[in-house]
Amino acid sequence: MTGEAGGSRGRWAHPGKYARIERERRFLLAAPPAPADVTTTWAIGDRYLTGTRLRLRRVERPDGSCEFKLTQKVPVVRPGAIQGLITNTYLSAAEYDLLATLPARVLSKTRFGVPPVGVDVFDGPLRGLVLAEAEFTDWLAEYGIHPATSQRNHASKSSAEGGPWRADRRGPDAKRLSPEQHRRIHHILG
Incomplete structure (x- = not known):
């Protein structure tokens, strides 16, 4: 990898032994999800x-237990759905506390599990910001679904058909969304 702070500018960075390719999309929402749609809730503090x-x-977590992680995200300037590489290391509470003494920009949010997406409602200076996030390594890839915004000239057709999703390049193993999954996606993302 090359560039500032471990980044990769204009070149493909090999994922290596521990990093994985990250494919995700975020969608700006007008409001948090309805409580009836939420399956779980997490309080997240990022430094x-x-x-x-x-x-x-x-x-x-909802049961009061905590998970601590150190994550490196390396953006990759490359066409397509790959945003970059991500590496996670799980930490003990003592390791977290030690690293938390380093200077940092702090963000806090509540993440609502609203399958098949996570919805983040931000606190502090970003209060009022609500983002839905879907990872392509997750359910999207299984169904061969891509955000319409990733395809040129597709947004108006998608809107006319009732939502921001499209399915294409289906392989023999691709699954189809059930009507209930379609309803939930359209309900969540509008």
């Missing part, structure tokens, strides 16, 4: 370590 591409994350 973006100054001068690095590292994120220190604390996730508080």
Whole structure:
């Protein structure tokens, strides 16, 4: 990998032994999801370590337990759906506390599980921002579904058909969304 702070500018960076390719899309929402649609909730505190591409994350689960992670996200300038490479390391509470003493920009949010997406409702200076996030390594890839915005001249056709999703390049193993899954996606993303 090359570039500033471990980045890769204009070249493909090999995922290596521990990094994985990250494919995700975010959608701006007008409001948080309806409580009836939420399956679980997490409180997330992110610390973006100054001068690095590292994120220190604390996730508080509904049962009160916590998960601590150190994540490196390396953007890759390359056409297509690949945003970059991501590497996660799970930490103990003591390791988290030690790294949390480093200078950082801090973000806090509540993540609502609204399958098949996660919806983040931000606190602090970003209060009012609501984003839905879908990872392509997840359910989207299984169904051969891509955001319409990734295809030129497709947005108006997609809107006329009732939503921002399209299915294409279906292979023999591609699954189809059930009517209930379509309803949930359209309900969540409008």
